[in-house]
Amino acid sequence: MATTVELDHRKRPPADSGLPLEPEMHPLVQRPHTLVSVGEALGDIVFKPHPRGWWLGFLAGFALLQMLLVAIAWLFYMGVGIWGINVPVAWGFAIVNFVWWIGIGHAGTLISAILLLLHQKWRTSINRFSEAMTIFAVMCAGMFPLLHMGRPWFFYWLYPFPNVAGVYPQFRSPLTWDVFAVTTYFTVSLVFWYIGLIPDLASLRDSAPKRIQRIIYGILALGWRGSAIHWRRYEKVYLLLAGLSTPLVLSVHTVVSFDFAVSIVPLWHATIFPPFFVAGAIFSGFAMVVALAIPIRRWYHLEDFITDHHLDLCGKVMLATGMLVCYGYFSEVWMAWYGHSLYEWGTTIERLFGPYGWSYWCLIFCNLVVPQLLWSRRVRRSDFWLMLVSIFVLIGMWFERYVIVITLSREYIPAAWGRYAPTIWDYATMFGSLGLFLTLFFLFVRYLPMISMAEMRELLPKNQGGGGGHSITENAP
């Protein structure tokens, strides 16, 4: 089982550097693989018939997507009044889902960019599909602010474009920042993902059985030939993009949190929101990665590449970010009490014990109580338990945003207090967005290598033809 990995002593970090992972202790590829077997194991997925799990996931997603299209058609015909939103609670599921999806989108970039810069080699087996997940999640997220607008056909008014009317976005509004943040994030993530795909697309081009596949993958591979100069430029661009993405991971959710924090709504107006939101985003993002990785590695028998060790590490990240998030919950309540503001504390009371108190306790259960299981190594290494915790976390993080948005129901003026009840169209749009995500994700799994072949090959020990965990250019003389 254990493979001896030849170490490059030049690159080895000193023992006291604090870096958690050492390749020799935690093999990132489970069984002896060669360059060819990696290609067969990962690349051939695209060309082989798909397991039943794929059809299950795809068809479920596709059906939900149709529901989304119906919901959107009706929404555009009737207006946002088909949802349950009203005047105290003018934002409803749309914003909850927006923040939730954006949060999920964070894990991909974190894994691909920040962990790359930190030389966390274990990211390799999960970065590709996490990045895809990011892109699809951001697509789902980006859809919601557009749909939630009263007059969505004027969405472009949020962009600064030259026009004779001389009107311009209002740059003090966090919604304007949001537009820039999300657009930038999506663009950079997409480019990063695509650049990373190029060597693999070339591999697919070269091994595709059908002509049409060869043509399409060929076009997408942009003429990649695997020459040293290609690799050199590729590595540079990839590193640069990683550097560019890194601040985005922090900025996007910070800006999203400004949507709330800049307002004067009690419990929204809090300085803790940016770090709190970023931690929550990573928390939910990793939960989603785990929730996708576990079934996929089982259906496609990828246990060699996505090992229990990977899941263990994801579990640890979840535990850490989860604790950060819970510190945020504590801090909110503490500051509301300690700050001695009648409205902050009154709203906290309503949040905890008011008509929507159940959702707060639901959130506490999902995000504080259940993740404590992750302290156990056995849980972190168990498919079932980890999957269970991840789903709880995903639900809990959805409730976190719900709790935030529902704060609107009871804030300053008692006579204006109200309630919010989602309608069937709210649910249709929410689950429909899940459909969009699943459809896109399963199409990705179907047509593109979900684990980076090139990088997995780099991970192989040198005696098996790999780079010993180092990129080609790193080893180049």
Next chain:
Amino acid sequence: MSRERTEQQRIELAVESATDSPTGVSDAEPWRDEFPPGAMEWTDEVSRRHFLTLMGASLALAGAAGCNIRPAPARKIVPYTVQPDEITPGVPLFFATAHPLGGFGTGILVRSNEGRPTKIEGNPDHPSSLGGTDPIAQASLLDLYDPDRSAASTHNGLPIGYEQVIQAVRKELYVLGEPKKNVRLRILTETVTSPTLASAITRLLQDFPLAKWVQHEPISRENVREGSRLAFGRVLNTVYDFTQADVILALDADFLGFGPGHVRYARDFARRRKVRIDSQDGVKPEQMNRLYAVESMPTSTGSVADHRLALPSSLIESFLRDVARELGMPEVPPSRTLPPQVQSSVRPIAEDLKQRQGRVAIVVGEHLPPTVHALAHALHVHLGAVGKTIRYTEPVEARPEPTRLSDLKTLVSEMQQKQVDVLLILSSNPAYTAPADVPFAEALRSVPFKLHLGTHQDETGVLCEWHVPEAHYLETWGDIRGHDGTVTIQQPLIAPLYGGKSAIELLADITAAPYREGYDIVRDYWRKRFTAEKRNGIFDVFWQESVRRGTVVDTVAAPVTPVLQKEWLKNAPVPPDAPLEGQFEINFRPDPLLYDGRYANNGWLQECPKPVTRMTWDNAVYMSPATAQKLGVKVDFRWTGGEHGRAEVTVVELTYRNRTVKAPAWVLPGHADGCITVHLGFGRTRAGKHVAFSPNEPNAEGKPVRGFNAYLLRTWDDPWGGRGATVKPTSQTYFLACVQGRWYTTQRDPISGLEMDRKPVRYGTLEDYRRFPQFAKIPSMAVGEWELINENVPMPKGYETHAAHGHANGHSHDHDHTHPTQEGSAHGHNGSPSHDNHHDHRLRPLTMYRPMETLAPDLRPEQRRRWAMAVDLSACTGCSACVIACVSENNIPVVGKTEVTRGRIMHWINIDRYYVGPEDKPEQLQTYFQPRMCVQCENAPCEVVCPVGATVHSSDGLNDMAYNRCVGTRYCSNNCPYKVRRFNFLTYADWSTGTLKLGRNPEVSIRSRGVMEKCTFCVQRIRYAEIVAEREGRSIRDGEIVTACQAACPSGAIVFGDLNDPDSVVSRWKKEPTNYGLLAELNTRPRLTYLAALRNPNPAMPKGA
């Protein structure tokens, strides 16, 4: 208005209304019938060839129509060759007339934009109005444009010419122009005060000796008339002067919100409630009046009272007897036992009344038995109030004497015995409003000739063979008298939209062959009277002047010095006992907004939250919390629904005198125990269809009508209800659209157990005011910084914040301030702030900018304005006149019950109602109203968060909303701490109904879906005044701009003006110590501020009363 157009419309609408025929078609849903009687049917057999020919031709023509060769409309447009006098396109005109309700007129001014009435305001010259209005009068404008109005004369439901109707009536009544003396004619009207109509009816009665005139008024004032007859031996009209009254005792009387003259009474009453340092605007603290209210169901009057006692209606007589005996009228027979709490209040109230030396008034609800009225009259005489606060005059009604609900019963029995040949029903709907034991609708079948004059094909109209559409009062000439008898000549603002006739015209046409215009009839009457009364001057001048002013001089009812009769007391019936256990006293009351049901198709009134209850679109069985608890009745605001909109309530089976209806129950704190109240006016089956954005929801009985019909329980001998009702809760629930579910300003802190008071409405007693006039300036939080916070409330130019801290009112500095803050204010603040202890100077001001005077530095001084508003919560009675005024002025759409239950009511003004006091002792609750609209923050939170800059600040400090720019992110609404922004979640505005378009204010755009809107301080009125002032080369005068809500307010609780003018009324109000900014601690710098609600309780009253 061209004659042809109305003719054309009449025919089109006639076909439409023909489908509502009662004959042959199921009565419930006649429009479901595909081939209504009279509809043309296509009898040709269609061959393929023929079909293709037609289709081809149609397509070709349709294509050609799309070419649009001529861009102009098909009709010729003829411009004015001679400009009509006084009409300048774009400049509205105002005409004086009067709104009739229950026979009494309230003077109004109607705004006309290019010949279309668009807004109703009060007539300052009219004694019943003094410039204010009520919600009903303003909403009657919408009735004018009601698309469901009857559009043609009909015979058995089929359209027919008006002339043919007249011929048919004349054939019944006249032979060769001579009246048939033996015709048993009956004329059924409502209460008539109109001199012209009365004379027309009298003339008809003279021609037919067997004829009778029956007045049927479902909201009858017979007890009032009967009461004065008992006391004085004759029917007299009572007129109050509340400006002179120091102490007022209201016995189940909502004199501020209901009845003849209530608009004026509200103003008179409020004059003595506005406690001011600046005596131009109000009275000194010692001049504040005191109001005691004893009532069963909470009303506006009870809510603003200084002491309110909840007592079932049947016990109020006992209460007044006790008061009378206490006041030294031993001849009054003793009463039944009162509840101890009420009993202990009798003596202090009587003492208070005695001390005021006649400067007292006792107001008795119209539904209370005549003996109570008589007793009140006797007390007025006893206390020497007659001539001071009370004036007795000749009756105002044209025929006051025998008019009661039993008249209708007599008529019905005559009808059943076939003793009626011809029945003329003039603008009355007895088939709906008749008591349940008077089978009017059934008896109508036995009448051979029946004609109905009505604005709608209503419940009565469809049962009558002949129907004539009635002209709205804004379409026709007429006259009517106000509460004190003042006559108003009603002038039309528009030609009848649906070709209607007034009762005056109809009777004239029946009586004499040449058809006469209402104008000639009314004018002729007054010409005759002018001559008969030997008035000085020229008639034409008199006429012009009367029409223009809206009042006819010297028509006030003649004063009478009454002589009290004493014997009646001996014969007075013994007041009934307290209700039995398990049985309830039922009280029938008119709906505060729909009245007797005639406004059931008025979307503005249906959607306007009712005063105190804040219910829309429904009526309910109102009961006290204790009663509800005993019965197991629940009002539930579930998480799926809303505190702000949707309340799930228990449906009860309400049985009274063996008749049962199913109705939703509503728990109303402050309602008397052991009795229930139901409102008349709901459950109409033929009120109309086009009223709201969303369709009718089924009522508690599952029928597609709004609310339940309480007339089905009412009996003729006890029209206001009595004891013996039973209430049985069912397992069924129903949802009601109540727009406010949070009743308290406080919240319990689970950790400290303290009540945290948010103090949105700040209130105090006169004693609090004397001790510390700035009491209202103390916010609910950051109490230590209260002075800094108040520096951030926009104040008049030149106002020195510190100068006002108690110095201006002779307040000594060394006085030790131990003034209490409101009970249970912000958690944890101990000790009270004193103006002597200056605030902590280490604290920085809440803004880093200097307070600015204007945003545009390059304006001329007269252009530098800071518009601001102040609302006096002491004067607000929660009547909702401002809400309807705002709806009318700003084209606010009606959204319907479904949307209201979703929390999407569009009103720009909310009248918040708060209860203050222990939650578990609802009888001790005090009620406060607070109109909440956009406060036009100088530091507006909504503006910074709009991504497209759709809401921006104007240079004069308005928080403007650019509808065209709005993309509907709704962030502004979330960030508005006052929650006064309203969003068009769906396409609420009616873009299709033609008649409704006529009534809209052309100065205000119609908002479509996806757009945010809110109060603009009536920016269109501001800009209009600016243009006028600019043209006349002067600055805008104070009071020149009056916002719609301000104009409507009967009690004058709202003022608007320029803060840069230190002498403007609004500046003066804001300098008052009670002025406070709502949520000013958030540093929003609200331009709208409130003056705290002051109450003047009697220290001698028992605690909690």
